[in-house]
Amino acid sequence: MPTETQPSPPHWCVLGRTPDGVFAAAHVSASGEPGAPVSIEEGTLAAFVAQHEADHSPRWVWWSTAQVYPELLAAGVRVARCHDLMLSHQILRNSEHVRGRQPLIAAAHWAEPAALADTHEVPASLPEPALFDLDRAPAARDHRDTLAEALAEFGRQRAAVDSSSAAGRLSLLLAAESAGALIAAELSAAGLPWDTAEHNRILIETLGPRPASAAEKPARMLAMAAQVREALGDPLASLDSPPKLLRALRAAGIAVESTSQWELYEHEHPAIAPLLAYKKLSRLLTANGWAWLDEWVRDGRYRPVYVPGGVVTGRWASNGGGALQLPRLLRRALRADPGWVLVSADVSQLEPRVLAAMSGDRAMAAAGRGSDLYAGLVAGGVVDTREEAKFAMLGAMYGATSGDSGRLVPQLRRGFPAAMRLVDDAAAAGERGGTVTTWLGRSSPPPDAEWNNVQAAASLPGASRRDEDAARRSARERGRFTRNFVVQGTAAEWALAWLAEIRGKLTDFAPVPAAREAPASGTVFARVPHLAFFLHDEVIVHSPAEHADAVALVVEEAAATAGRRLFGGAPVDFRLELSVGERAEKP
CATH class of the missing domain: 1.10.150 (DNA polymerase; domain 1)
Incomplete structure (x- = not known):
């Protein structure tokens, strides 16, 4: 069982804006006293953060990692640790371990989501209600980005943790959640190596040649649709409108209450098999077809937008690119750069092991x-x-x-x-x-x-x-x-601890020579092993080939470490299925 004592306070550096919109920073002592604000000249934020990271390695405190960190990564600056105020606020204001939640609840503006990317997308089927309303238009200005607001909220959060009934556990959760926010930004920045030609080959093999326009359907979908209509005896049956399809099915004597595949499987009729095939092809075309390939893959990288804590259990959601619904059919399109490999790890039966x-x-x-x-x-x-x-x-x-x-x-x-x-x-x-x-x-x-x-x-x-x-x-x-x-929710916590441990250990690897770098991964990640993909209980690391065995060991040892961090000496194995290769076949 994890210790319930608060760890030694780290060196905190709170970042925010002055009322006129210029960035400023203030150090916070172990007792919680903020130092005098230091103004950061316009256009020098990345240089300021890089220098402070090198000199002090602080834990950066800012209103939203998703709003701050991508700019730093684009400038070639990576930080080791942060405290994400928005994600932490959501946890603390709702946690039953926090005895005095009223100050957090009163700061209601901190419970609102940060402005998200322009493309709004969440998984089509979440296991529980979404935490954020991802369809809401972003606000013009987020006033939580001021230094004064950040300092005030940081004080409220520290007080909440210190007075809680489980300070050690909550501190670990906030650290893991904030590390996850850094990782989410880094995954988008580095991207997942993607073989566009292979993806296109899979689409042609499965769907038929790409139609001349987006309004046309591929040949195999048309063939399946023709079979369905013939079996239904309805040459005009609409297969893409659930209400119209339902009427056509019933007219053909198929007594169904919905058009879900699970209900269709229960009926025997010549139209069912081609209809299920059509629906499968339609999902592929809509979710990961040529339009998706054109929009989300650039320069050999797939760069989805992750939303840490986007589901109430703490699981991530996706706000663009559909990373959490990547079909097995497209796994062969995941391809390492020349001289690099993909180290893939999948946790076997994560949730039952967490339950144990x-x-x-x-x-x-x-x-x-x-x-x-x-x-x-x-x-x-x-x-x-x-x-x-x-x-x-x-x-x-x-x-x-x-x-x-x-x-x-x-x-x-x-x-x-x-x-x-x-x-x-x-x-x-x-x-x-x-x-x-x-x-x-x-x-x-x-x-x-x-x-x-x-x-x-x-x-x-x-x-x-x-x-x-x-x-x-x-x-x-x-x-x-x-x-x-x-x-x-606890499995999501274990996964975050696993990710954070992997991320930390990967920084120990020496960069490969510039001649063998992977430039599409960006300045920060082009020469070092880095996380490239995460899906609930699976990670993929893009690694120079010479580091592959050592990286695989890091991933495996990180799973054991995550188990110890959460559960102490509990005799539970978090068993991984590992694979190393040019392509990321599902382990």
Whole structure:
């Protein structure tokens, strides 16, 4: 278990603007006293930060890493540490560990999102509500960027952590969240090496030749559409409008309630197979087709825009480029530069392993020690097959009550009572309208007004059976959310600690000679191993070939270190599947 004592205060340097818009900085002592502001001449911010980084290696405090750091990276300046006030504010104002949250809640302007990139995109299917409203137009001026505001908010946050019931855990969470913000900016700056020719080849092989205009559909989609219409007996059936498609399906005698692929799979009809194929091709064309390639890949690099903390559990979202939905089909387009390799690492069963560590369930920890955890469940006699193990674990973490997952969950309760008690208690808290908190201190949002109204309606005199059913249904849904929140949120914390450890260790590598640099990665990263991609439980490092083995060891050791930082001596292996090569095949 992590220590609950506050670490020694680092050297803080708070950055912000004066009222007339010029940057200024102020050092903050260990006792929290700010020094006199130092003005930074127009156009010299990067030079100022570079000099202070070299002389003092401070922890930079600024209102938003996403707003400050890209400019520094573009100027060739990298910092080791920061404290992101906006991300930290969101955690602290909601954390149940913070006893005196009122000053943070009163500073309501800090709870609003920073201005985001012009292209607004979030994953099409999030596991829980998005933290930020990414569709809102950015404000003309963010007044949180002033030095006075930054100093005031930093003081509130330090006081909140110091008076909390888990200062050590919260300090680790804020450091990890802020490190993640630096990494997100660096991932976009360095980019992911991308083989445009291979991507184009995959599209042609899958979809057919590129149409002359964006309004036209590729040949294979047209062929699939023709098969669907023929099978439906409707030559004018619209396949791209769900309401119209639904009507066409029903007219053909296919009794469906929606056009989702999961429901379509349950029906046997000659139109179903070509329709599913058409939908798959349509997703590829829309999400990662030629238009995507033209927009997001430049000079051999794919540069998505990440949003750290963009989901309430702490998982990242994407605000452009769809990095969190990269299909397996396109993995071969990830290609290292000549003389470089991609070191890819995928954590095996991250969330079940996190659950074992959180709950202290030694039987579950033993099932995954040194091996595939699902195989360990089979070997331990908990379930009969690896597929059943996977279904059972998903059911445990997502609250399944029916189907194969629901049927197998009782077997997990018998085999792993501590782990199941943790998620069952989290679900019960959610059903009562309570909140739950991750291992390091991120708390779930309270129920919204609609949820409370549904529950209240069922308690009124004269409440109908329908009211009671609606209340039970909404309670169960919230219970499933809180059940998963504690596990997914803690897994996100582990992943951030893993990323931060990798990032720190990669700075120890000596740069390769200029003749073997990867110029498309930019000034900061062209000659050194660097993180190039992150997806929840997977990282990719772009590395000079001569450093590949050492980088792979760094990635592996960082996983063990992240486990120790969060869970101390918990006997849980965070097992990686590693691959090293020119292309990033899914490990």
